[in-house]
Amino acid sequence: MSSGTIALVGNPNSGKTTFFNALTGSNQYVGNWPGVTVEKKEGSFTYRGKEYHVVDLPGTYSLGAFSEDEIVARDYILTGNPDVIINVIDASNVERNLYLTTQLLEMGKRVVIALNMVDEAKRRDIEFDIQGLSKRLNLPVVPTIASKEKGIEDIIKVAIQVMEKKPPVKSPLKYNEVIEHHINHMEEVLKGENLPYPLRWTALKIIEGDREVIKKLNKSILNQKAINYIKDFFKYHSSGDFELEIIDARYAFAHSIVDGTINRPEEDVITITDKIDKIFTNKYLGVPIFAIIMLIVFQLTFALGQDTLGGVVAYLVEGLGSLIESFLLGINAPGWLIAFMIEGVINGVGTVIEFVPIITVLYLLLGFLEDSGYMARAAYVWDDLMRKLGLQGKAFISMIIGFGCNVPGIMSARTLDNKKDKMITILINPFMSCGAKLPIYSVFIAAFFPNHGGLILFSLYTFGIIVGLILAKIYSKTLFKGESSYFIMELPPYRIPTIKNVLRNMWDNVYGFIKRAGTTIFVVITLLWVLAVLPASAQPYGEFSILGRIGAFLAPIFKLAGFGTWQESVALFAGIPAKEAVIGTLGMLYASEYVEEGALLVNAIRQHFTSLTALSYMAMTLLYTPCVATLGIIKKETNSYKWMIYMALSSFVIGWIVAVLIFQIGSLLGFS
Amino acid sequence: MLLKGESILTKGLLALKNGDTGKVKSIQAGRTATKRLYEMGFNTGAPVKIIKNDSGPVIVYLNGCKVALGRGLAEKIILDI
Numbered sequence: 001m002s003s004g005t006i007a008l009v010g011n012p013n014s015g016k017t018t019f020f021n022a023l024t025g026s027n028q029y030v031g032n033w034p035g036v037t038v039e040k041k042e043g044s045f046t047y048r049g050k051e052y053h054v055v056d057l058p059g060t061y062s063l064g065a066f067s068e069d070e071i072v073a074r075d076y077i078l079t080g081n082p083d084v085i086i087n088v089i090d091a092s093n094v095e096r097n098l099y100l101t102t103q104l105l106e107m108g109k110r111v112v113i114a115l116n117m118v119d120e121a122k123r124r125d126i127e128f129d130i131q132g133l134s135k136r137l138n139l140p141v142v143p144t145i146a147s148k149e150k151g152i153e154d155i156i157k158v159a160i161q162v163m164e165k166k167p168p169v170k171s172p173l174k175y176n177e178v179i180e181h182h183i184n185h186m187e188e189v190l191k192g193e194n195l196p197y198p199l200r201w202t203a204l205k206i207i208e209g210d211r212e213v214i215k216k217l218n219k220s221i222l223n224q225k226a227i228n229y230i231k232d233f234f235k236y237h238s239s240g241d242f243e244l245e246i247i248d249a250r251y252a253f254a255h256s257i258v259d260g261t262i263n264r265p266e267e268d269v270i271t272i273t274d275k276i277d278k279i280f281t282n283k284y285l286g287v288p289i290f291a292i293i294m295l296i297v298f299q300l301t302f303a304l305g306q307d308t309l310g311g312v313v314a315y316l317v318e319g320l321g322s323l324i325e326s327f328l329l330g331i332n333a334p335g336w337l338i339a340f341m342i343e344g345v346i347n348g349v350g351t352v353i354e355f356v357p358i359i360t361v362l363y364l365l366l367g368f369l370e371d372s373g374y375m376a377r378a379a380y381v382w383d384d385l386m387r388k389l390g391l392q393g394k395a396f397i398s399m400i401i402g403f404g405c406n407v408p409g410i411m412s413a414r415t416l417d418n419k420k421d422k423m424i425t426i427l428i429n430p431f432m433s434c435g436a437k438l439p440i441y442s443v444f445i446a447a448f449f450p451n452h453g454g455l456i457l458f459s460l461y462t463f464g465i466i467v468g469l470i471l472a473k474i475y476s477k478t479l480f481k482g483e484s485s486y487f488i489m490e491l492p493p494y495r496i497p498t499i500k501n502v503l504r505n506m507w508d509n510v511y512g513f514i515k516r517a518g519t520t521i522f523v524v525i526t527l528l529w530v531l532a533v534l535p536a537s538a539q540p541y542g543e544f545s546i547l548g549r550i551g552a553f554l555a556p557i558f559k560l561a562g563f564g565t566w567q568e569s570v571a572l573f574a575g576i577p578a579k580e581a582v583i584g585t586l587g588m589l590y591a592s593e594y595v596e597e598g599a600l601l602v603n604a605i606r607q608h609f610t611s612l613t614a615l616s617y618m619a620m621t622l623l624y625t626p627c628v629a630t631l632g633i634i635k636k637e638t639n640s641y642k643w644m645i646y647m648a649l650s651s652f653v654i655g656w657i658v659a660v661l662i663f664q665i666g667s668l669l670g671f672s
Numbered sequence: 673m674l675l676k677g678e679s680i681l682t683k684g685l686l687a688l689k690n691g692d693t694g695k696v697k698s699i700q701a702g703r704t705a706t707k708r709l710y711e712m713g714f715n716t717g718a719p720v721k722i723i724k725n726d727s728g729p730v731i732v733y734l735n736g737c738k739v740a741l742g743r744g745l746a747e748k749i750i751l752d753i
Contacts, residue, residue, distance in 0.1 A: 062711040066704075093737045096713045240703050247710040251718075264736060273738070274723070283727050380740050384728040387742070486705055487729050487742030488712060 003050040004163045007077060009104060010088035011097050012059035013492040015116045019088050019146040020056040021504050023156070028054075030508050038072045039414065047156050055082065061096075063103045065212035068419060074212075077109060078197055083163045086155065088114045091121035091128070091143070092493075094262055098254035099247075101137070105172040108198045112159045113141040114151070120493065125265045132261035138170065147498045171200060173253040179242055182207050182233075189229045193222055206230060207242050273493040277377065286381035293369070293378075298404055301362045302435070309357035321346040339533060339540075345526065356510060358435070362408050363506040366401065371497035371505075375415075376489060383487050390473045392416070392487060395425040399468070402432030403461070406630040410637055411509060420480040424472050426637055430626035430651060431468035433461050436579035440621050447602045448611040456618075464622050467654065528574065547573070561620065561656065562613035562663035572620065576648075578627050612666045616659040624655030681753040685720070685730065685746045693721045694751030701748040709749070713737065720751060 008023075010016040020028070024043030031040045041056035057076055058069035065071055077085065085104055089097040094115070104111050115130070134141040140158045144151030174180055186203035195202050196216065205213040217230075279285055321342055328338045369375055375397060383393030394416050402409025409429045416422040441460060445453045531547040538544035543552065543566060551570035558564045558572075567586065575582035586601070609617065625631075625648045635644040682697055696718045699706045713734050714720070724731040729740040741749075 064707075064711070066708060066711075093735075095735055096737055099711065099713070243703075243707055244710055244715070247707070248716045251713070251715050277723075277731075281724060281728075281731065376740075380729060380731075383740075383742070486708065486745050487740065488708065488745065489729075489740045491731065491738040491740055493738075 002053040004083040005053045007082035007085045008056045009085050011061055013490055014088045014090040015146050016059055016088040018498055018501050022146045022149045022152050024054055033072045038068050065210055084110045084159050086114050086159055087111050088116050091115045091118045095254045095258050099250055102172055102250045107201055108169050110162050111139055112162055113139055114155050115141055115143045116146055118143045119145050127263040129261040136257045175249050189226050208246055276494055280377045290378050290381055294400055297365045304361045313357050360510050363509045367502040367505040368497050371502050373492045373494045376491050389469050390476050392421055398425050399432050402429040404435055406430050406434045407633045410633050423480055424475045428468035428472050430630055431464045433464045433622055440582050444614045444618050447605040448614045460622050561616050561659035563617050576625050612671045616662040619662055620655045620659040623658055625652045682750055685749040688722045690722055694753045695719055697750045697752045699749050
C-alpha cells in the first residue's frame with residue numbers, strides 16, 4: 001500500500017539513474033511505457049515504515065514534443081499524478097538544468113530539487129549559496145551525491161514533507177507583454193472547457209505551437225468558439241513566432257536564479273576530462289583507440305563469457321539434465337516424457353542459459369564503458385563516417401556490439417533518441433555476423449578453403465556490413481523517411497563508474513533478456529522438438545519426422561541455391577532457434593551418430609557440398625533469419641510483433657536471393 | 673557609434689578557432705533544429721567556447737557543459753564575438 005508516488009525528472013547525465021538506484025536499491029523493475037519503445041523504470045523504498053512508489057522518467061532536456069522520451073515524461077507528469085517530483089540537477093550545470101525545472105513549475109507540479117554531484121562541482125571550484133537558490137526558486141534544494149549515497153535521506157524527508165503539506169505552486173515567470181496578452185486571451189477562450197491540462201499551461205502550449213497538445217485538443221470536444229479562435233490565431237501568427245522568445249525567457253529566468261547564488265571561476269578549470277579528450281577525440285587517434293578498446297572488450301567477453309563461464313554453465317546444464325534423466329528413469333516415466341524433458345526442455349533452456357554468460361560479461365564491460373563516459377566519445381569519433389553512410393555515430397556502436405552478439409547490439413539502440421535511427425539500427429543489426437555463426441563458417445572453411453580462412457571470414461563480415469548499410473539507406477528513404485537526425489550530443493565528464501550502477505544495469509539487461517527473449521526461444525525450441533520427433537513411428541530427426549517432411553517440402557526452394565536436400569534445409573531451420581544448431585543438426589542428420597565437430601563432420605560436408613555451394617550456404621547463414629533470441633529482443637525493443645516477423649521474413653528472403661545468385665552466377669561462370 | 677555591450681563582429685560557429693569564445697546571436701537552421709538547439713542552451717546570449725574545430729563534429733563548452741555539434745548544425749549558429 002503506497003503512501004505516495006515520487007517521479008524523478010532530470011536532464012540526461014545528471015546522475016538521475018544513480019539517484020534512482022540509491023533510492024530504490026534492488027526494489028526496482030523495468031518495463032515499457034505502453035505503445036512506445038521507451039523504457040519504464042519503477043521502484044519503491046520504505047521510510048519510517050511507509051512505502052513510497054518511485055517512477056524514473058526518461059532523462060530529457062525539455063518537456064516538449066520533440067521525442068518519445070519527452071512525450072512519455074510529460075504525459076506521465078500531467079496525467080499520472082505523481083505526488084511530488086524530485087528534479088535531479090547536475091550541480092555543475094544548474095542554469096541549463098533549470099530550464100526543465102521551469103517547465104515543471106509551469107505545469108503546476110510540486111518539485112523538490114536534488115542538487116546532485118556537488119562533489120564534482122566543488123572540484124571545479126564552483127561555489128553554492130544553497131539557501132539563496134532555494135529562496136529564489138521558492139523550492140527546497142537538497143545537495144546530494146547519489147554515487148556515494150549522500151543526501152538521500154535528507155531529500156526523502158523533504159519530499160515526504162512536501163507530499164504531506166501540499167504547498168501551492170506558483171507560476172515561476174511572466175513572459176513579455178505581447179505573449180502574456182496572447183496567453184490571457186487564450187485563457188479567456190478556453191475557460192470553462194473541460195481541459196485535460198492546467199489552463200495557463202494549455203494556453204501557453206498553444207501559443208508555443210506544441211503539436212501534441214494541439215492534437216489532443218483537436219480530438220477533444222472543444223466548443224466551436226474555441227476552435228475558431230485557435231484557428232484564427234494561427235492564421236495571423238506562425239507558431240514559430242513565439243517559441244524562441246519563450247525559450248529565451250525561461251533561460252533568462254534560470255539565469256536570474258543562479259546569478260549570485262552560484263559562483264563559477266572566471267577561467268574554466270582545465271579538467272582531466274579535457275586532457276583525456278585531447279587524445280580520445282583526436283582526429284587521428286580517436287578511431288584506433290576505439291578499435292583497441294573494443295578488441296579488449298570482445299577478447300574478454302569471449303575468454304570470460306564463453307570459455308570460462310560458458311564452460312561452467314554448459315557443465316551445470318548437462319549435470320541438471322542428467323539429474324532429471326535419472327530421476328525420471330527412476331520413477332519409470334514414459335519415454336516420450338523423458339525425451340521431451342531432456343531434448344526439449346533442457347535443450348531449450350540450455351540454449352537460453354548458454355547465452356547468459358556471454359551477455360553478462362559483455363554488459364558488464366559495456367556498462368563500465370558507458371558509465372565512465374567513454375561511449376559518448378566513441379559515438380563522436382565515428383559520427384563523421386557514419387553520416388556519410390546515412391547513419392550516425394551512436395548507431396555504429398550498436399553495430400560493433402552486434403559482431404559479438406546481436407542481442408546486446410540491438411538493445412544498445414536504445415541510446416538513439418531519434419525513432420528513425422533507432423528502428424533502422426535495430427533492423428540492420430542482424431546483418432552484423434554474430435559470434436555464434438563462427439563455428440559454421442569455420443567448418444565450411446576447413447572443408448573447402450583451408451588456406452583462405454581469413455579472406456573468407458573477412459569477406460563474409462564485410463558483405464554483411466554492406467548489406468546492412470544498403471538496407472539502412474533504403475529504409476531511410478522508404479519506411480522511415482522524413483525525420484532527420486542532428487548530431488547534438490553532450491559529452492559528460494569522465495567518471496569512475498559506480499559499481500552499483502554498472503551491476504544493476506548489467507542485471508537489468510540480463511534479466512530482461514532471459515525473461516523476454518528466453519520465453520520466445522523456449523517456445524520455439526519446444527515446438528521444433530515436437531516437430532522433429534513426431535510422428536512417433538518415424539525416426540526422430542529423420543527424413544519422415546514432421547520437421548524432416550517440412551524440410552523436404554521446402555528443400556526445392558534451396559535447390560536454386562545449390563543445397564536442396566532435406567538435411568540442409570532442416571539444419572537451416574534448426575539454426576533459427578540458435579545458430580550453433582546448424583552445425584550440430586547437419587552432423588546429426590548426415591551421420592548415423594551425432595557428431596558435433598571434427599574430421600567426420602568436415603568429411604560429411606565435403607561429400608554433400610561443393611566449394612561453390614559452401615559459399616552460397618555460408619552466405620545464407622550470414623544473412624538469413626536471425627536466431628530466436630535476436631527475434632525476441634527485436635520484439636521487445638520495438639514493442640511489436642510486426643517488426644519481429646518482418647525481420648524473420650525479410651532476412652530469409654534476402655539470404656535466399658543472395659545464395660541463389662551466388663550459386664547460379666557461379667555455375668554459369670563455370671565454378672562448381 | 674557602438675552602444676554599450678554591442679560587438680562589432682559576428683561569425684558563424686565554424687569560422688572560430690580553438691579557444692575562441694562568443695555569445696549566441698541567432699540560429700539559421702530549420703524550425704525543429706533551431707528549437708532543439710535553443711532548448712539545449714544555445715539560446716540568445718549563451719556563452720560558447722570552442723574546444724575542437726578541426727574535423728568531425730565541433731566540440732564546445734556551452735556555459736560550462738561540453739557539447740558536440742555536427743558541422744552542418746554548427747555552421748548555422750551565428751555568434752557575437
